[in-house]
Amino acid sequence: MDSGRRTVLDFIPGRQLTMEQTLSRRNFCKLAGSSLVFAPALMRAQSSGRLTAREVVSRIKKNVGVAWRTPTADDFKIGDPDHPITGITTTFMSTFDVLERSVAAGNNFVISHEPTFWSATDVVSDLRDDPLYHQKVDFIRKNNLVVWRFHDHWHAHRPDGIFAGWNRAMGWDQYAVSGANPFSHQYVIPETSFEELARDMQTKLNVRSMRLVGDPKLRVTRVGNGGHYIGQCMALLPNIDVLLVFECREWEAAEYVRDAIAAGQKKALIQLAHENGEEAGMDECARWLKTFVTEVPIKFIPSRDPFWIPA
């Protein structure tokens, strides 16, 4: 792209980095404010017997098993946290479609792993003139929806809630081995061909847009996910046959693995949509929530692979 046309106003490449670097004064006040109003809100919820989103979040904080971090992306993104809730949706991404399906299911509290307003930290200051933003906000207000993001601490939960769900969806818990670092996930599976592995994954995770690098006939047994970035993948690659990535720029892992193959190494790559790599973790989240939230229905609503590939 022509750099001249692009403004450098927008955001940041890596999210973990992002949260630490971009906690604005406004967000900080919001966090501080939420702890100030926490006590009365809790009392209100208890006295009326009507559950609020804020009360659910306080139970999540008590049950997640790790100290609450600041700064964090895990915060209310829109809606009144003290409004009584009718039901809870867990989802990977609070897309407009997921919000509509939540309303249809009778749930007005949406717990989303990823952003609502299309940037790592849900920065909305640049969206004031955006008609789509206003349409989505109007829908949320009209239906009394509350959206809360649950990203950092669900990953920080032990086991990582996202990978616990993914392992369950794949039936791979039994194959997990300890990884090279806390962010890597490695598996030793019964030996198969690269193509068979890809087909199995496509079926189990409902993948529509799988992209592959490597010989379909390659015999494989060691599979690993190291993170979104090539630096993380490089640490893992000597120990695996198949690298699994999602939400990764094309010039990183795909180009690396194609060069590795050209250099004579027996490697392969499966690149999935971000949803297929992580949304089973929000199904896991629904199961976990039900162990300490019993007053309202809780449902996982998949946002699904956003892409399809034409034949």
Add this chain to the structure above:
Amino acid sequence: MITAQQLLERMQKNVGVPWQSQRPDGYSDGILQGSPDTEVKGVATTFTPTLEVLRRAVSSGKNAIICRESPFYSRGERAPLFYRNGPAPSKDVLEKDSVVRAKQDFISQNNIVILRLTENWDARPTDGQLQGLARALGWEKFHSPSNAYPQAYDPRNIYFQLPKTDLGTLARDSKRRMKINAVRVVGDPEAPVGKVALVHGLLLVAEVERILKEPRVDTVVAGDAVEWEAAPYFQDLVTAKRASGLILLGEEASEEPGSGEVAAWLKTFLSELPVEWIPAGEPFWTLSQVGS
């Protein structure tokens, strides 16, 4: 005889815009690999200097590679934010990596010089990347005329009025024309398509907002999109019935035809050297290619 440095200077003289200099640590335009004193035997242009592209260049006697991406899988520590680059691997990690070492060895053993030409190429009044992509799609005849810009392929003149079709047909047709596989689509295959915005490389939300200010645009064809930014933004546009769809061709697929334009441009002032466009080809294959 011409050296890599002289080749670079000739490019600077002919690019037609003031050359923007290299940033200290970033992969900005200029010599990324090899010595400026290296004698250039021939020039290959490509989107990204894969090991395979380097081998093909060497086997046809060419040792200068002019490309948009870097050889080592990153746009550098100081890549601008809008590149959406991940954190670059540390020098230490790179030096120990077996693939990086193999590629580095091949580069030095064959006296290869890798020159990056991206920002300065993009600063030209005619967008060579856009023009190359429009040609590859067979869309030149559909380019919306605009009197607002002096050049037909002004970087802002990205609109094409296609004969009425639907999203599924357009996606299949684009895939066939570009001879690629991993085309990803957001939207209903039956959704109507007429006026399309064409964007090479990465699509950002701010750009989609600008595009939709143009009247009657229903579809965007681009290279890639970040999956928590422009991709869900487009899903929401579709749900909100504000657009028909998004077709993502891939980074390489959307930028590679522009490397053909770079080769054509080089030939206008490099008559003493062989110049060849060596496409890297898309990195991916898909399961539908191998049948079931």
